[in-house]
Structure formats: C-alpha cells, structure tokens
Amino acid sequence: MKHFKVFALLFTTLLSLCSFSKTYGFSDLKVKNITEFNQAVKNAKPGDNIILANGNWQNTELVFKGKGTKSLPITLKAEENGKVILSGLSNLRISGEYLIVSGLVFKNGYTPTTEVISFKTSSKELANNCRLTETVIDNFSNPERQESDYWIGVYGKNNRIDHNHFEGKRNVGVTMAVRLNSVESQENFHQIDHNYFGPRPILGSNGGETLRIGTSHYSLTKSNTIVEYNYFDRCDGEVEIISNKSGSNTYRYNTFFESQGTLTIRHGRGNTVDGNLFLGNNVENTGGIRVINEDQTIINNILINLAGYRFRSALTIMNGVPNSPINRYNSVDNAKISNNAFINCNNIQFGVGSDAERSAVPTNSMMTNNLFYNEKTVGLFDVFDDMSGIKFSNNFVSENTKTDMFKGGFTKTKFKLVKDKMGFTLPEVKGIKPQINENIATKDNTGTGFYSKADKEIQLSSGKIIKVAAGQNTLYDAAKNSEPGDILELTSSDIYTTDKIIEINHPLTFKSDLKIKPTILFEKQALFQIENGGSLALENLIFDGKDAPDYTGNAVIRTSKYSMNHNYILHINNCNFINLDVNNSFDVVVIAKNTMANLFKIENSTFDKISGNVVSLDKEVDDTGIYNAEKVILNNNVFSNISGTVLQLYRGGTDESTTGPFLNINHCIFDNVGNGKKNKSNAAMLIHGAQGIRIENNIFTNSKKIKLELIVGEPVVNILNNNFFKTESTLITGDQKFTEKDNFMIDPAFTNKNYELPSNSTLNAKGTDKMNIGLIQKK
Known part of the structure; x- marks a missing residue:
C-alpha cells in the first residue's frame, strides 16, 4: 500500500507538470550551433530552457535576450554541467528579465570585447532579476598582459551571481565589476554569493582587483550590493582584493585565504564589513581590512596570521585628503570598529599615508570590544598621525603588546584560548567570545559542484628526472621532449654544447649532483629563452660564453620578446657564469616589457668577466606603477669584473x-x-x-x-x-x-x-x- 501511494503521488506530479507545460507552452530547446542558438533565443518564451549541446563551442559570442517571469524564467544551460566549453574568442551577453545561465565553462581563449560575461547587450539593454550560477571561467585571459578586460560585468538591478568558479585571471582588468554608470544600475541590490574566486597571480600593476563595486566617479552613489559566503583563494592581483567604490554595500561571511591584499573600502559611505574570516598563514603581504571614508562599520571579523604591513596590514585606518577630490581619499569619519579579533597578526596601523597631502585624520569614530592576541609581536600598533578622533574603549591586548601610543582604551590581559567547532583556536576575555559563522565560506561549499579546485600550477622540480649525457644539443633535445616540472640531470662533467636556443615553455630544472660541475657552451645569442608559461631553475652548473657569437645583445637567459601573461620564476643556485665578454654588451639575463617574475633568486653563484649587466629588470618605464619582478633575492654570490651593473630594478610612477x-x-x-x-x-x-x-x-x-x-x-x-x-x-x-x-x-x-x-x-x-x-x- 505504501509503495502504491508513492507511485500515485509521482504519477499525479508528472501529470501536473505535463499539464503545466502544455498550458504555458514551455519547452527544452537543444541547440548545436550559433545559428540554432540565435533562433532559439528569438523564439524563447517564459519557462523555456535553451540547452547548449555538449562540446567545444569555439569562437562563439552568445547574445541571450529574453523576458521571463519570476515563476517562469528563461534558462540557458549546458546539456551537462561542465561539458559545454566556450573557447577561443568567445563571450556571453545577457539582457532582459528573469534569465538564468548555468553550467558553462569558459577556457582556452579570451573575450574579443570588454567582458567575458556581461549583464547587458547594449548601453540601453540591461539585465534585471537575472542569475548566473554554476558557471566557470578558468584562465580565460588575453595573451597581452596589459590589454584590459573584465570577466564579469554586472549591470542592471537585482541580479544574482552565485556558486560560480573564477580562477586565473592574468591580464589587466577586474575579475568581477559591478557597474554603476547609469541610473538603471544604481541602488541595484545585486547578490554575489557562494562563489569560488580562485588564485589570481600578482599582476605587478594597477587593475588586478578580484572584485570591484563602483568607481570613484560614482562613489557617492549607493549600490546596495550584498557580497556574502564567497571564498577568495590566494587572490594576489594587487593590494585591493575587493575594491569598494560605492555606498551601502555589505560584505559578510566571506573567507580570504592566503590572499596578498585587503578588503578595501576605497570610496563610498555606509558600508558594512561583518563576520568575515581572513586566514593568512603568515604568507607575506597577506592583509585584512583597509578603512577610508565616512560611516563604515567593521564588526565581528576574525583575522588570523596576517603578515602584511602598511596598505596590507590586518587593519589599516587611512588618513584622508582635506576637501578631497572624488578620486582621492576622503577622511575616516563616524567609523564603528567593534567585536573583531586579530590573532597573531603582524601589523595594525593608524593614520597610514599621512603626508602633506593626506593630512585629514579620522574623526567621530569608535573602536571598542576588539581583541588583539599576539604571541610574539611587541610592536603590533603603528600610529602615524593624531588619532584623538577615534574613541578607544574596552579593547584587549596580549600582555607583551605596547600600547603607550594610545591614551587609554586598551587593557593588557591573559587570554583564554578556546577551540571552536571549525577547529580554530580563538581567544576569549571577559565575556567577549569571537565566533566564526557556522556557514562561513569554505573551499568546499563555494563554487560549482562539478569543477575541480585542485591547484593547476606545476611547480619547478616536481616532475620526473631525465638523465642527459654530454654532447651536442643533448640538452636541447631533452628539453624539447620534457614535461612540466621535469628535472634534466646532467650526468657528465664533460662539455655540453648547443647551437640552438632552448625554449622553456613550462617549469623546467637543469641541474647536476657532480663534484666537478658540467660546463655548458652555447653558440647562439642566448642559451635559454623563457616563454609564456615557463619557469627555469639552474643548479650546480658552469655557463661559459666563450663560443657565443660576437653580436650585440648576447645573453645566457632571456624572456620572450612578446607579452607574457603567465608569471615566471627564475632560480639560479651554485652556478658559475664566466667569459661573458666576447662583445661589449653580453648580459646574463635579459627580460622584455610586459613580463613579470614572481621570484628572481640567485644564490651561492659566481659571475666573472661580464661585459654587460648581470640582471636588468627595468623595461617598464612608462611610470604607471608597472614593474618586472615582484621579489628579487641575491644571496651569497660573487660578482667580479662586471663592466655594467649587477642589477637594475625599476618601478616608476606614483600608483599605490x-x-x-x-x-x-x-x-x-x-x-x-x-x-x-x-x-x-x-x-x-x-x-x-x-x-x-x-x-x-x-x-x-x-x-x-x-x-x-x-x-x-x-x-x-x-x-x-x-x-x-x-x-x-x-x-x-x-x-x-x-x-x-x-x-x-x-x-x-x-x-x-x-x-x-x-x-x-x-x-x-x-x-x-x-x-x-x-x-x-x-x-
């Protein structure tokens, strides 16, 4: 009898759905090419599903217009989630009412226009009450590093972007931007939730934000956007992970994992930052919250092991500019900073940026019931200007922390440490008990259900060992047949020669473990050329330039002369560079414009008789804040008889x-x-x-x-x-x-x-x- 009732219920439901479908006439419209898609969009009615057939949709620009209803939206979706790939020069534009997009993957290409996914089809045709969900954009970056685009441009009102996966933006431009450039897009009440913002590498210039809401031009306008339950995983593009440039936005229950930047309230009034979790794991430059402008509320946030300073401090309270232009810094006024916990963070800084221009100190603000637990750092606080405009009360610090720069408001105490349900050890004192929201964003509960979040970057020396005998072009042949992460081990102390440039297209290591180092001779203008996607490690080798051609522009290592949107690593250890003097301009390393090294490390090595420069990281001379290497380390080396410079390192302009x-x-x-x-x-x-x-x-x-x-x-x-x-x-x-x-x-x-x-x-x-x-x- 029980099974019969269940069957009857299912049968009744099916009949109801069939009747509903017949009454309203909605249908599944499966399409296999752009012509069929355009026709389906033209004919779509409320309740219809436009289904893209599985496969690779190359060089496809989708324009999805329609008017669904709240109860009967029009849906554009993949036949199977993750099996519809938009590649090459592809994008998607949406406009209308109650449209849903789901299940698509953008990879192996880039947009030929301003945005990969745009919530408008023209300046007058915007999307309202629409939804983007379960969609992936993975490394869909313009190959020209300084060619700008957005991945998501959000216009209109009441749109939701949720449960998507965005990872690996490498060119200039915001990953997601909420635009307020017309009345129709202001006070928009968008919801951005449960998205996975995967790693974004260091850009080395402005324009590397992961999320921006508004612009300085519209910063006095309310956006009313809610950003909640998102996971920001190693979003390192620039100092601003999130750039808030509008008013009345809410950021809550998001997690920032090892991200080298801050949630920055750059412009706009009346924003709330509530209940977010910042996990730095002592990774350098990891930051927390930066406060600027009026009426900001910073409450209930937990910040752990953040190592950044200045603009990337765990908490940065900025100075402002008196009578500030709209694109500069309004002073902090009427800020409420309460019930936050800072755990083993390195820096809390007040009055940051104080100078002749930024002289407007905070006013009418309060900082109360905050916990500052730190096991090691004595000088946790830095104060660069008058902070009498902030009323400090009932804040608690560890017993070793210096607070003499404040006139009260901080009590030294011994904290009680309690492990919460999520496994975090949090300090408690006198009834103040920090708590992480039980639904806080995690790597597991954000993003799509079908796309992997595993790291895709192959590390140096992570692959197999390939043994290489001495001889002519043996290194060239081995490199050509290698795979990412492989180690080419030179097995002989004899001479290795090459008359071909070895192109480094992926992470590759050349090394020996011999007591007598192998010597490498080369007969081209360069021995190695790092291409886009390549990284290079050299260990325990001798590089002799005596057989190189007597031409201007010789180098042992150079980068591609074309723009590289993949950052690279160059690591040289225990190597000798000799006889690089067959002409008057023989360099060790030559790099090109629009290239960026995450790490440039030379250690335990010797350089003798170099007619040119050892390293010149100085090709970005436009003075716009762009540079060629994030971190440069020279450790325990000998530089002798160098006619040029050992290092030229250039970052111009005043961009911060x-x-x-x-x-x-x-x-x-x-x-x-x-x-x-x-x-x-x-x-x-x-x-x-x-x-x-x-x-x-x-x-x-x-x-x-x-x-x-x-x-x-x-x-x-x-x-x-x-x-x-x-x-x-x-x-x-x-x-x-x-x-x-x-x-x-x-x-x-x-x-x-x-x-x-x-x-x-x-x-x-x-x-x-x-x-x-x-x-x-x-x-």
Whole structure:
C-alpha cells in the first residue's frame, strides 16, 4: 500500500507538470550551433530552457535576450554541467528579465570585447532579476598582459551571481565589476554569493582587483550590493582584493585565504564589513581590512596570521585628503570598529599615508570590544598621525603588546584560548567570545559542484628526472621532449654544447649532483629563452660564453620578446657564469616589457668577466606603477669584473595599487663592478621605486656606487652592516625615509681568490645575523 501511494503521488506530479507545460507552452530547446542558438533565443518564451549541446563551442559570442517571469524564467544551460566549453574568442551577453545561465565553462581563449560575461547587450539593454550560477571561467585571459578586460560585468538591478568558479585571471582588468554608470544600475541590490574566486597571480600593476563595486566617479552613489559566503583563494592581483567604490554595500561571511591584499573600502559611505574570516598563514603581504571614508562599520571579523604591513596590514585606518577630490581619499569619519579579533597578526596601523597631502585624520569614530592576541609581536600598533578622533574603549591586548601610543582604551590581559567547532583556536576575555559563522565560506561549499579546485600550477622540480649525457644539443633535445616540472640531470662533467636556443615553455630544472660541475657552451645569442608559461631553475652548473657569437645583445637567459601573461620564476643556485665578454654588451639575463617574475633568486653563484649587466629588470618605464619582478633575492654570490651593473630594478610612477617590488641582497661580494666605459648608469646597482629594500652584510670593493631612487609608497629601506672599500658612497635620492647604519669602509684584505677574510678581520661576526660580513664560506 505504501509503495502504491508513492507511485500515485509521482504519477499525479508528472501529470501536473505535463499539464503545466502544455498550458504555458514551455519547452527544452537543444541547440548545436550559433545559428540554432540565435533562433532559439528569438523564439524563447517564459519557462523555456535553451540547452547548449555538449562540446567545444569555439569562437562563439552568445547574445541571450529574453523576458521571463519570476515563476517562469528563461534558462540557458549546458546539456551537462561542465561539458559545454566556450573557447577561443568567445563571450556571453545577457539582457532582459528573469534569465538564468548555468553550467558553462569558459577556457582556452579570451573575450574579443570588454567582458567575458556581461549583464547587458547594449548601453540601453540591461539585465534585471537575472542569475548566473554554476558557471566557470578558468584562465580565460588575453595573451597581452596589459590589454584590459573584465570577466564579469554586472549591470542592471537585482541580479544574482552565485556558486560560480573564477580562477586565473592574468591580464589587466577586474575579475568581477559591478557597474554603476547609469541610473538603471544604481541602488541595484545585486547578490554575489557562494562563489569560488580562485588564485589570481600578482599582476605587478594597477587593475588586478578580484572584485570591484563602483568607481570613484560614482562613489557617492549607493549600490546596495550584498557580497556574502564567497571564498577568495590566494587572490594576489594587487593590494585591493575587493575594491569598494560605492555606498551601502555589505560584505559578510566571506573567507580570504592566503590572499596578498585587503578588503578595501576605497570610496563610498555606509558600508558594512561583518563576520568575515581572513586566514593568512603568515604568507607575506597577506592583509585584512583597509578603512577610508565616512560611516563604515567593521564588526565581528576574525583575522588570523596576517603578515602584511602598511596598505596590507590586518587593519589599516587611512588618513584622508582635506576637501578631497572624488578620486582621492576622503577622511575616516563616524567609523564603528567593534567585536573583531586579530590573532597573531603582524601589523595594525593608524593614520597610514599621512603626508602633506593626506593630512585629514579620522574623526567621530569608535573602536571598542576588539581583541588583539599576539604571541610574539611587541610592536603590533603603528600610529602615524593624531588619532584623538577615534574613541578607544574596552579593547584587549596580549600582555607583551605596547600600547603607550594610545591614551587609554586598551587593557593588557591573559587570554583564554578556546577551540571552536571549525577547529580554530580563538581567544576569549571577559565575556567577549569571537565566533566564526557556522556557514562561513569554505573551499568546499563555494563554487560549482562539478569543477575541480585542485591547484593547476606545476611547480619547478616536481616532475620526473631525465638523465642527459654530454654532447651536442643533448640538452636541447631533452628539453624539447620534457614535461612540466621535469628535472634534466646532467650526468657528465664533460662539455655540453648547443647551437640552438632552448625554449622553456613550462617549469623546467637543469641541474647536476657532480663534484666537478658540467660546463655548458652555447653558440647562439642566448642559451635559454623563457616563454609564456615557463619557469627555469639552474643548479650546480658552469655557463661559459666563450663560443657565443660576437653580436650585440648576447645573453645566457632571456624572456620572450612578446607579452607574457603567465608569471615566471627564475632560480639560479651554485652556478658559475664566466667569459661573458666576447662583445661589449653580453648580459646574463635579459627580460622584455610586459613580463613579470614572481621570484628572481640567485644564490651561492659566481659571475666573472661580464661585459654587460648581470640582471636588468627595468623595461617598464612608462611610470604607471608597472614593474618586472615582484621579489628579487641575491644571496651569497660573487660578482667580479662586471663592466655594467649587477642589477637594475625599476618601478616608476606614483600608483599605490601595487606594493612591490621587494629586494633583498645579502652576503654578496661586489668586486670591480660598474667600471665599464659603456655603463651609462655609472652605478654598480640602480634601484628605482622599489617598495622593500634590504641590502645587508655585503662587501663592495673597487666598485661604482649603489643608486637608490626612493620615489613612492613609504618604502621600507634598510642598508645595514655592509663594507664599502674604494667604492663610492651610496647615492639615495627622493623624498622617502630610509635607514642606513653600521656600515664600514675598511680594506677587507681577502686572503685568497675565494674572498675569505683574515681571522682577525674587523668584519668578522659583524653581520646583522652575527656572521661574517661578505661571503658565507663553504665548509
């Protein structure tokens, strides 16, 4: 009897659906090409489903117009979720009422227009009450790095973007932008929820936001957009992960995982940031919340292990510009910052940006019931201007934290640590108990149900080992037949020669484990060329340039001369570069414009007899804040007889959307560097506009000066415990602060060609790390 009732109910439901379908006439319209699609759109009625057949829809521009109803929307969907691929020059435009799009995947191409998915078909035809769900955009980036587009442009009103997967935007332009450029798109009440915003690599220029709501031009306009339950996974494009540029928006229950930036209330009034979770895991430059403008509410957020500073601090309260133009900084006024927990974060900063222009301090604001638990950092707080306009009360800090910069409002206490249901250890004190929302965004409960969130980036040295014998072009052949992540192991200490340029199209490592290093000779203008998608590691090898052609422009390593939208890594360890002097401009590394290195690291290596420069990361000279490398590390190297410079690093302009590059030079020897007649810079190193500079424990002998041009962004600059002998004094220009101390000017009196110091040298044990200044000698 029970089974009969169930069957009867199902049969009745089926008859009802059939009757409903017949009454309203909706149908499933399966289409196999753009002609059929256009006809289906033209004929679609409320309740119809337009179904794209499984397969690769290449170079397809879909225009989806229609008018459904709330109870009978018109739906555009994949035959099977994830099996309809829009590739090549493809995009989707939507306009009308009550339309739903689901199940599509955009990859292996880019949009030929401004947006991949646009909630408009023209300036007058917008989408209202529409929904984008269960859709993927994966690495659908213009190959020209500085060619701008958006992935999602949201116009109209009452639209919902939910449960989508967006990952790997590599060119300039916001991943998702809510546009307020007409009355019809203002006070829009959009809902952006449960989306997975996957990794976005460092862009190295402005325009790398993951989400932007509004623009400065419309920043006094209300948007009323709700952004909730989204997961931001390593969104590193620029300093602003989210750029709020409008009013009355709500950001709640989102998770920011290891993202190198902040949720930034850049413009607009009356916004709320509530109950979000920031997980930094001590990854450098990971940030929290940056507060600017009037009437902002920052409550109930939990921020853990964030390592960023200045614009990327766990909490950044900005100074404003008096009578600010609409595109600058309105001062903080009537801000409410309450019931937030900051756990083992490195920096909380007030009055950031304070200078002659940004002199408007916060007013009429309050900061109460916040917890600042920190196991190690004593100097958690930095105050750069008058903060009397913020009323501090009932805030609690760890017993080791300095609070003497405040006039009350902070109580030192011993916190009780309690593990919550999600496994996070949170501090409690005097009835204040931080709680993570039980429905907070996670990697598992966001995005689509069919598309993998596994990392797609192949790491260096993660593949198989390919053994390579000495000989002519054996390295070229091995590289050509390699796969991403492979390791080419040179098995002989004999000579390896090549008369072909080895193209590095994917992450590839060349190394040896031999006591006598293999020597590589090359007969072309370059040995390696890093192409888009490539990264290169070199270890325990000798590179000899004696057989290279006597042409201008020789280099051991160069990047593609074309724009690269994939960032690369170059890592050189324990290698020797010799005889790069067959002409007057033989460089070690040459890079091109519109290329970007996430990491440029040279360690434990020697460079001798170089007629040109070692590394020139200086091709972005348009002074718009763009640069060629995020992090540059030179550690424990010898640079001798270098006619040009060891390093040229350039980041021009005054744009503050990016906070690199970062430079660390430690325990290196610079001997006879920069003295060549064709060294136009007249310097051993020329560093312009870098945002983090640390030069320490190095020895300079018989070399040209270091030139540091400090022009933007309050860089952190330290020149510490170096020795300059018969070397010109460091030249520092610009209006930014720096620290230069504990440096020497004595004869190092090296005891041998390995640059060892005498046992009684004044430079012994005088490094910042208590080691000898100069080279770290191998034992």
